[in-house]
Amino acid sequence: MRTRGLFSRTALVLGLVFLYVPIVSMIVYSFNNSRLVTVWDAAHSPTLKWYGVLFSDGEVLDAAWLSLRVAVCAATASTILGTLAGTALARFGAFRGRSLLVGMTTAPIVMPEVISGLSLLLLFVALEQAIGWPRGLGAITITLAHVSFCMAYVTVVVQSRLAGFDESLEEAAQDLGARPAKVFWRITLPLILPAVLAGWLLAFTLSWDDLVISQFVAGPGSSTLPMVIFSKVRLGVSPDVNALATLMVSMVASGVVIATVWMRLRQKRRERDMQLAAAANL
Amino acid sequence: MRESRRFPGRRLVAGIPALWLALFFLIPFLIVLKISFSEARLAIPPYAPLFSWLHGLPVPQIHLSSYAYLFTNPLYLRSYLYSVMVATISTVFCLLIGYPMAYAIARAGEAWRSFLLMLIVLPFWTSFLLRVYAWIGLLQNDGLINNVLMSLGLIRHPVTLLQTDFSLYIGIVYSYLPFMILPLYANLEKHDPALLEAAADLGARPLRAFLRVTLPQSLPGIAAGSLLVFIPVVGEYVIPTLLGRTEQIMIGRMLSDEFFDNRDWPVASGVAILILLLLVVPIVLLQRVERRELEGVEGLEGET
Numbered sequence: 327m328r329t330r331g332l333f334s335r336t337a338l339v340l341g342l343v344f345l346y347v348p349i350v351s352m353i354v355y356s357f358n359n360s361r362l363v364t365v366w367d368a369a370h371s372p373t374l375k376w377y378g379v380l381f382s383d384g385e386v387l388d389a390a391w392l393s394l395r396v397a398v399c400a401a402t403a404s405t406i407l408g409t410l411a412g413t414a415l416a417r418f419g420a421f422r423g424r425s426l427l428v429g430m431t432t433a434p435i436v437m438p439e440v441i442s443g444l445s446l447l448l449l450f451v452a453l454e455q456a457i458g459w460p461r462g463l464g465a466i467t468i469t470l471a472h473v474s475f476c477m478a479y480v481t482v483v484v485q486s487r488l489a490g491f492d493e494s495l496e497e498a499a500q501d502l503g504a505r506p507a508k509v510f511w512r513i514t515l516p517l518i519l520p521a522v523l524a525g526w527l528l529a530f531t532l533s534w535d536d537l538v539i540s541q542f543v544a545g546p547g548s549s550t551l552p553m554v555i556f557s558k559v560r561l562g563v564s565p566d567v568n569a570l571a572t573l574m575v576s577m578v579a580s581g582v583v584i585a586t587v588w589m590r591l592r593q594k595r596r597e598r599d600m601q602l603a604a605a606a607n608l
Numbered sequence: 609m610r611e612s613r614r615f616p617g618r619r620l621v622a623g624i625p626a627l628w629l630a631l632f633f634l635i636p637f638l639i640v641l642k643i644s645f646s647e648a649r650l651a652i653p654p655y656a657p658l659f660s661w662l663h664g665l666p667v668p669q670i671h672l673s674s675y676a677y678l679f680t681n682p683l684y685l686r687s688y689l690y691s692v693m694v695a696t697i698s699t700v701f702c703l704l705i706g707y708p709m710a711y712a713i714a715r716a717g718e719a720w721r722s723f724l725l726m727l728i729v730l731p732f733w734t735s736f737l738l739r740v741y742a743w744i745g746l747l748q749n750d751g752l753i754n755n756v757l758m759s760l761g762l763i764r765h766p767v768t769l770l771q772t773d774f775s776l777y778i779g780i781v782y783s784y785l786p787f788m789i790l791p792l793y794a795n796l797e798k799h800d801p802a803l804l805e806a807a808a809d810l811g812a813r814p815l816r817a818f819l820r821v822t823l824p825q826s827l828p829g830i831a832a833g834s835l836l837v838f839i840p841v842v843g844e845y846v847i848p849t850l851l852g853r854t855e856q857i858m859i860g861r862m863l864s865d866e867f868f869d870n871r872d873w874p875v876a877s878g879v880a881i882l883i884l885l886l887l888v889v890p891i892v893l894l895q896r897v898e899r900r901e902l903e904g905v906e907g908l909e910g911e912t
């Protein structure tokens with residue numbers, strides 16, 4: 327028993343080292359003065375030079391702004407659609423077309439991105455030929471393309487959260503005469519709100535990070551941030567990309583830490599309230 | 609059976625997302641299928657019309673030229689087989705590394721468990737492209753790994769690590785490891801430790817107990833994790849482009865080159881259809897496994 331525990335624990339530690347060494351090295355080298363990414367220029371480092379380079383790069387800033395707009399719109403639309411789909415799958419029992427809906431919400435998660443990208447582009451081209459919309463490729467087609475694969479993730483998150491609650495609360499509200507829409511707004515939605523928020527954040531990140539699908543549907547004029555990074559990276563390692571990576575990693579990390587702490591606090595407060603309520607009942 | 613059955617909005621709740629997915633997920637595949645049976649033209653869009661009109665009726669135009677091209681050109685077959693091999697080997701490595709990790713997390717104390725899970729999930733939230741990029745800095749000839757090995761005196765000259773199969777597998781395993789660990793953890797966490805105790809009481813050694821009790825029970829988790837890795841890796845584009853060999857490219861890159869560089873949309877569509885044919889069985893299997901693992905609703909079908 328003990329030796330096996332030791333083995334799997336060692337594997338866990340080594341695996342975590344494997345997961346984090348590249349990220350840490352990227353952060354460290356973003357403060358390096360040398361243009362050669364791998365030579366540590368001890369005399370002039372750490373420096374914020376590359377952050378300055380980054381913020382004066384108009385191409386990067388434009389791309390970041392486009393990515394931000396696309397990600398906010400795609401995340402919002404996919405959260406609404408994904409919440410609807412997740413609710414239907416978790417609460418409606420068996421209905422006609424259910425397995426089709428299950429298939430269409432899980433397949434985009436694993437579908438190779440080149441295939442999704444190609445098929446969406448061909449759709450947009452065919453649509454433009456047939457009905458004259460969308461006119462050309464750009465922010466709108468990128469957003470539409472992102473919604474489809476993002477909503478699949480939101481659906482899974484919302485559905486698994488709903489599966490964790492039984493329906494007694496909703497049924498009780500219905501028995502008391504609440505209409506279905508009211509039950510949803512007053513009971514179901516507050517219950518799944520953490521999942522809906524998590525789904526929005528996940529969709530935002532996925533859209534913000536997407537490269538392959540965007541490349542297909544972006545058209546010549548518009549480049550998202552990952553597209554700009556990719557073209558830089560294909561030319562070789564460059565220190566300002568390290569700086570950008572550091573900014574993005576630290577934003578995500580602080581977001582996750584804040585969310586975790588907030589949930590912990592909420593949990594603690596709820597436990598304390600329940601203890602107080604129990605004490606009051608005595 | 610339920611009050612909500614009468615709720616007229618139910619149709620909308622399920623119908624709106626279904627309609628969206630039909631338009632932006634199902635129909636596009638039909639278009640890809642259709643265009644794969646077209647011919648490349650120097651036109652906008654660069655393929656022959658899909659229908660010709662005869663007495664006012666559309667007659668589908670079917671050309672097999674792109675498939676003929678794909679099947680007679682050994683480059684495509686080799687790239688196809690290479691992609692399947694890379695996906696298979698990567699899946700095995702992810703399983704070998706991910707299983708002990710998931711096991712250790714599932715057996716960790718309550719407080720540790722959520723922290724460790726957060727560590728596994730955190731890279732997933734950061735840019736995939738940048739995490740792959742980080743490996744270039746580590747693996748290149750004057751990169752961190754070569755520098756460390758040389759300063760330890762293990763090697764005299766830098767070893768070429770970048771743009772080899774080695775760097776390709778490192779990149780893939782690194783990026784897809786969380787997809788293996790999470791379903792495995794979800795499965796292993798549900799196991800009842802009493803079963804292992806019972807096995808031990810009956811005299812089974814730990815290894816034997818693991819092989820006879822834990823491993824068989826975790827098969828659905830293994831299946832889910834393996835499929836979540838295998839399916840997307842077959843069509844992977846970014847990692848092989850940045851870290852893989854230059855003379856042997858994977859099928860996803862093939863598709864993209866056909867589309868962007870050669871502007872041959874019918875051949876690119878043909879490649880997409882051939883990848884999909886390969887992935888249909890794994891995708892259906894994944895949905896089966898996930899339905900059992902995630903929903904646990906075997907009884908659902910019988911409800912009506």
